[in-house]
Amino acid sequence: MLNTIANHRSIRRYTDRPVDDSLLRTIVEAGTRASNTGNMQTYSIVATRSADVRKALMPAHFNQPMVETAAVVLTFCVDFCRFGHWCRLRDAEPGFGNFESFISAAIDASLAAQNVCLAAEAHGLGGCYLGTTTYNPDVIIEALGLPRGVMPVTTLTLGYPAEDPGRTERLPVEAVLHMETYHQCTDADIDRLYAEKESLPQNRQFVAENNKRTLAQVFTDVRYTRANNEHFSRVLLDTLRRQGFDI
Amino acid sequence: MLNTIANHRSIRRYTDRPVDDSLLRTIVEAGTRASNTGNMQTYSIVATRSADVRKALMPAHFNQPMVETAAVVLTFCVDFCRFGHWCRLRDAEPGFGNFESFISAAIDASLAAQNVCLAAEAHGLGGCYLGTTTYNPDVIIEALGLPRGVMPVTTLTLGYPAEDPGRTERLPVEAVLHMETYHQCTDADIDRLYAEKESLPQNRQFVAENNKRTLAQVFTDVRYTRANNEHFSRVLLDTLRRQGFDI
Structure with missing residues (x-):
C-alpha cells in the first residue's frame, strides 16, 4: 500500500495490452469501497474502450493522446439519476438538485477515483488523471450520453505502462x-x-x-490564465444547471 | 494495498494512543503523492489535536464525538492563499478566484485525502470522514483561521481503532x-x-x-432533506464567495 502510494507517477504512454472485464470490475469494486456520504453512492463510473466513444471524448480532453492509447478511459461522474430513480420508485421525493449535493457527491466520486487509481497501480497498471473533465463537461455529457442528474468530475486513463518516468517533485x-x-x-x-x-x-x-x-x-x-479559468467556470456552471443542479 | 482498500471501514471509536508528529508527517506526505492539477498543490491540510481547537470545530460537525476523541482531526482545504502568495512574490498575477479553480482544487484535495486515509490505515489507524465539512464551512473557517482563498472541503478524524465493525454494504x-x-x-x-x-x-x-x-x-x-440541502447550499455558496471565489 505505502509503496504504491509513494511510487505513483502519471503514466501517459501505454503498451497494447488490454484491460479485461475481470480486472476492470476488480478495480471499480475497489473504488466502491471508499467512504461516501450516507452510503448513497451517488456516483457512476463510465469505462470506455471502443474507438467511437474515445473519438467523441477526444475534443473534451484537448486531444490528449492518452484518450486514444490507454487500455481504458474511466470517467467518474456525480450521479443522482440512479439514486433519484430509486427514490421515486419507493415513494420518496429526492431533493438533490443543488450545490451542496453536487459538491458532496463530487468529493465522493474523487475518493472512489483515487481508490481505483491505487488499485489499478497495485495490479501493474499506470494512469493519468485528466483535469480537462471539468473544462469541457458539455462535450463529455454528449459523448457518454449522461442524463440529467449526472455530471462528469474527473477522468482517469489507465493502461500497462510503456514508460517509467521519475516521480514529480512536491513541496516540502x-x-x-x-x-x-x-x-x-x-x-x-x-x-x-x-x-x-x-x-x-x-x-x-x-x-x-x-x-x-x-x-x-x-x-x-x-x-492557467484568469481568462481561461473564468471561461471554463461559466461553461461548468451552465452545464451543472443544465444537468439539474440549481446554483 | 488491495487489502487495505478492501478492508476499509469508518472507525468512530478510538483508543487513547496518540498519533505522533512523525507518523502525522508520513501520512500527510503520502497525501501529497496523489496527482494534482498542474502540480500546483493548491490544497492544505490542518491537523488539529489541541482541546481548544477541537472545541471550536465541534459545532461545525454537529458535535460528533470523533472530533473530540480522535487522535487527530485533519481538515482538507482548497488553498489558493499560499499559491497566490508565491505568484505575487514572483511578478505573476494569480487568477484563481473562480468556480473552475475551486472545483479542480477540491478534487485534488479529495484525492490527497484518500491517500492519507489509506496510508493511515496501512499504519494501523482507522478513520472517519465528516461530510459536515461542507455544511458549516463558515464555522470551520473561524475555528481554524482560514484566510481568503482557503476553503475547507472534507475532514478525516483518525486514531487507533477501539472498535472492529463489519464492512458497510455496497451496491453491486x-x-x-x-x-x-x-x-x-x-x-x-x-x-x-x-x-x-x-x-x-x-x-x-x-x-x-x-x-x-x-x-x-x-x-x-x-x-438529506431538500430543505436542508438547499439551506446548506446557500451557506456553502455564501462562504465560497466570502473566501474569494466568484460564483
Whole structure:
C-alpha cells in the first residue's frame, strides 16, 4: 500500500495490452469501497474502450493522446439519476438538485477515483488523471450520453505502462501541513518552500521555453490564465444547471 | 494495498494512543503523492489535536464525538492563499478566484485525502470522514483561521481503532459501472440492484426506527432533506464567495 502510494507517477504512454472485464470490475469494486456520504453512492463510473466513444471524448480532453492509447478511459461522474430513480420508485421525493449535493457527491466520486487509481497501480497498471473533465463537461455529457442528474468530475486513463518516468517533485510537507490552525506564510517561508521546485532543471527549462521570467508566470500567464479559468467556470456552471443542479 | 482498500471501514471509536508528529508527517506526505492539477498543490491540510481547537470545530460537525476523541482531526482545504502568495512574490498575477479553480482544487484535495486515509490505515489507524465539512464551512473557517482563498472541503478524524465493525454494504458493481456510455436503469434494474441493500436487517431497522415505509424515504425525508440541502447550499455558496471565489 505505502509503496504504491509513494511510487505513483502519471503514466501517459501505454503498451497494447488490454484491460479485461475481470480486472476492470476488480478495480471499480475497489473504488466502491471508499467512504461516501450516507452510503448513497451517488456516483457512476463510465469505462470506455471502443474507438467511437474515445473519438467523441477526444475534443473534451484537448486531444490528449492518452484518450486514444490507454487500455481504458474511466470517467467518474456525480450521479443522482440512479439514486433519484430509486427514490421515486419507493415513494420518496429526492431533493438533490443543488450545490451542496453536487459538491458532496463530487468529493465522493474523487475518493472512489483515487481508490481505483491505487488499485489499478497495485495490479501493474499506470494512469493519468485528466483535469480537462471539468473544462469541457458539455462535450463529455454528449459523448457518454449522461442524463440529467449526472455530471462528469474527473477522468482517469489507465493502461500497462510503456514508460517509467521519475516521480514529480512536491513541496516540502511543511508547505501543506498546518498544526492546530492555519499559518500564513511569510515571504521568507515562500522563498524557502518553493526554492527546490524553482531550482529544478526541468522547471527552469519550462520557464525558458515559455519566455517567462519566473515559474509562477508560466502558471498564471500560460497554463492557467484568469481568462481561461473564468471561461471554463461559466461553461461548468451552465452545464451543472443544465444537468439539474440549481446554483 | 488491495487489502487495505478492501478492508476499509469508518472507525468512530478510538483508543487513547496518540498519533505522533512523525507518523502525522508520513501520512500527510503520502497525501501529497496523489496527482494534482498542474502540480500546483493548491490544497492544505490542518491537523488539529489541541482541546481548544477541537472545541471550536465541534459545532461545525454537529458535535460528533470523533472530533473530540480522535487522535487527530485533519481538515482538507482548497488553498489558493499560499499559491497566490508565491505568484505575487514572483511578478505573476494569480487568477484563481473562480468556480473552475475551486472545483479542480477540491478534487485534488479529495484525492490527497484518500491517500492519507489509506496510508493511515496501512499504519494501523482507522478513520472517519465528516461530510459536515461542507455544511458549516463558515464555522470551520473561524475555528481554524482560514484566510481568503482557503476553503475547507472534507475532514478525516483518525486514531487507533477501539472498535472492529463489519464492512458497510455496497451496491453491486453493475450499479456504478457503465460500459462505453451511460446506461439508464429500468425500474426492474433498480429493484434488482437495490434488493440486497433493502433486505439487510440493519436497513430494515433503520426504516422502522424512522417510522418510514421505505429506506429511500429515510434519505429524502430524514437524513438529506431538500430543505436542508438547499439551506446548506446557500451557506456553502455564501462562504465560497466570502473566501474569494466568484460564483
